[in-house]
Amino acid sequence: VDLRQIPRADPMMLDADGSESVACRHDRLRDSAAVAESLDHLLISAPSNLRPVLRARLHASVVPTLRLDRAVWQQQQRLAEQGVSITQEIVRKGDIIIRKGDRIDEHLLSRLASYRYAEYIRSTSQFSFLVALGSAGHALVLIAIVCLYLYFVRYTSFVRNGQLAALLAMPVASAGLGWLSIALPTSLPLEYTIVVPGFAMLVSILYDVRTSIVVTLSCALSVAAARGNDHVIAVVMIAGGVMAAYSATNLRSRTQIFTSILAILSGLVIVTLSIELENGTPLLNLATKLGGTVVNAIISPLLAVAAILLMERTLNVATDLRLEDFDDINHPLIHQLNQVAPGTYQHTMSVMHLSETAAAAIGANPLLARVGALYHDIGKITKSEYFIENQIDIGNKHDRLTPRKSAEIIRQHVTDGIDLAREYRLPDRIWKFIPMHHGTILIKHFYAKAVEEAEGAPVDAAEFRYPGPKPDSKETAIVMLADAAEALSRLVESGNREEIERAVDSIFTDRFTDGQLDDTPLTTSDLNLIRESFVNSLLGSSHQRVRYMEVRPSDESAA
Numbered sequence: 001v002d003l004r005q006i007p008r009a010d011p012m013m014l015d016a017d018g019s020e021s022v023a024c025r026h027d028r029l030r031d032s033a034a035v036a037e038s039l040d041h042l043l044i045s046a047p048s049n050l051r052p053v054l055r056a057r058l059h060a061s062v063v064p065t066l067r068l069d070r071a072v073w074q075q076q077q078r079l080a081e082q083g084v085s086i087t088q089e090i091v092r093k094g095d096i097i098i099r100k101g102d103r104i105d106e107h108l109l110s111r112l113a114s115y116r117y118a119e120y121i122r123s124t125s126q127f128s129f130l131v132a133l134g135s136a137g138h139a140l141v142l143i144a145i146v147c148l149y150l151y152f153v154r155y156t157s158f159v160r161n162g163q164l165a166a167l168l169a170m171p172v173a174s175a176g177l178g179w180l181s182i183a184l185p186t187s188l189p190l191e192y193t194i195v196v197p198g199f200a201m202l203v204s205i206l207y208d209v210r211t212s213i214v215v216t217l218s219c220a221l222s223v224a225a226a227r228g229n230d231h232v233i234a235v236v237m238i239a240g241g242v243m244a245a246y247s248a249t250n251l252r253s254r255t256q257i258f259t260s261i262l263a264i265l266s267g268l269v270i271v272t273l274s275i276e277l278e279n280g281t282p283l284l285n286l287a288t289k290l291g292g293t294v295v296n297a298i299i300s301p302l303l304a305v306a307a308i309l310l311m312e313r314t315l316n317v318a319t320d321l322r323l324e325d326f327d328d329i330n331h332p333l334i335h336q337l338n339q340v341a342p343g344t345y346q347h348t349m350s351v352m353h354l355s356e357t358a359a360a361a362i363g364a365n366p367l368l369a370r371v372g373a374l375y376h377d378i379g380k381i382t383k384s385e386y387f388i389e390n391q392i393d394i395g396n397k398h399d400r401l402t403p404r405k406s407a408e409i410i411r412q413h414v415t416d417g418i419d420l421a422r423e424y425r426l427p428d429r430i431w432k433f434i435p436m437h438h439g440t441i442l443i444k445h446f447y448a449k450a451v452e453e454a455e456g457a458p459v460d461a462a463e464f465r466y467p468g469p470k471p472d473s474k475e476t477a478i479v480m481l482a483d484a485a486e487a488l489s490r491l492v493e494s495g496n497r498e499e500i501e502r503a504v505d506s507i508f509t510d511r512f513t514d515g516q517l518d519d520t521p522l523t524t525s526d527l528n529l530i531r532e533s534f535v536n537s538l539l540g541s542s543h544q545r546v547r548y549m550e551v552r553p554s555d556e557s558a559a
Contacts, residue, residue: 167215188292201304232275244264244301246263268293333375343392373479375421377417437476485534
């Protein structure tokens, strides 16, 4: 090995037989050329006629004891290169690189070299094309992070163009803010005020924590990319975004914004302090960066809540905050349901309790299940007398109708409910419970009656099925199961656990085999927990009271 071709760092060497690896200092090694030069120097005093023979013998007797382990050496070089920060310093537009009369030190020399190199690569069209190509690939990777997650985990959001565009706009906006933090002519650390935590909080409220964290990663890396791969700020933004995402879960009150401010501030400050103290940042610079984190922790939640309020008013979006407004039994629709269809109203109250308890048992959204159950049967307001729970002292009106007509009236309460929901501007998140709590199940009673009256003629089952769609979430599936379980439980013996369990099991089996739960994320474990919750709730609501002995007037006088 020619040592002149190897840097003066300690190279990794192997014994000649390759059995052991050892690190050797560069100045303690001698290659074959150095050994040959030393031997020639020793032979100067030998007789001239013997020198060629002695040189040949001595050179032949020299055997290497070490050889360069190129694989390990090259790996060490790669690791060393990766450990060097790509960005040493950010020079903004308008900043003075060097003043006339300044003493040239290593720092200023590095600035000048970087400036000349930047001028060179800008003047090289081929290099500029490659840089643009690499930047485009970098951006596509960051966008792909969000797209792949949505495709495999939240497919419904992936196929909805509006939701997909809104989520992808966040890393793009983050990159733009990252670029502005460099382009603006100021010495303030604007990068610490980039509202990635605000994006994280917004996504957590509208979707869930997992989606929020994925978007946070994409946004933070976009900021870093726009700032010349400044991965320090990426770590800071990830910390603030994760804290924002978790602080916004189950946001039931707008006063909880103060909790989010403290959570975001703690994440940003702790990470910023740790990194800047490690880097030996001067106290004044550290103070300005911490000031930026304080500003970020305040404006991010405020912007997120402002965006939520705007979307609630303009796009009819229903967050948990807005669901609270509809969780009201005095709402005009529910008040009307109680007046016109008292039997349906009592059924609704029972389904609401069953759904809320079951949703809490499996970690779903109890508030959404409760509010969805509250409005699921509002369509029965229109023709309440055709539903058995409201037929008090009026007889069964279906006795005078054909099975097809009866099935048509029963199915119509779904479309009537959707019309009422739109009239009263119920959010989509609520009114989708109206069609989904029946899915596409068969109206078995009237279908069987039609088959019997047909006397062998074919009967189209599609005419006796609800229009759908099927449930697409845990909450809508719970309300479907609760609606049927509550109705069937009224036919079993009160307080009998075995009868109630049998009734609940029959509902679960029927909905599962009919494919009504195919589009939901429910697991077998979830179904077992929902079943147990239903049975316990139905037993509690159907308990028997003790008949107390009455005191007769004659007994009172005797006493």
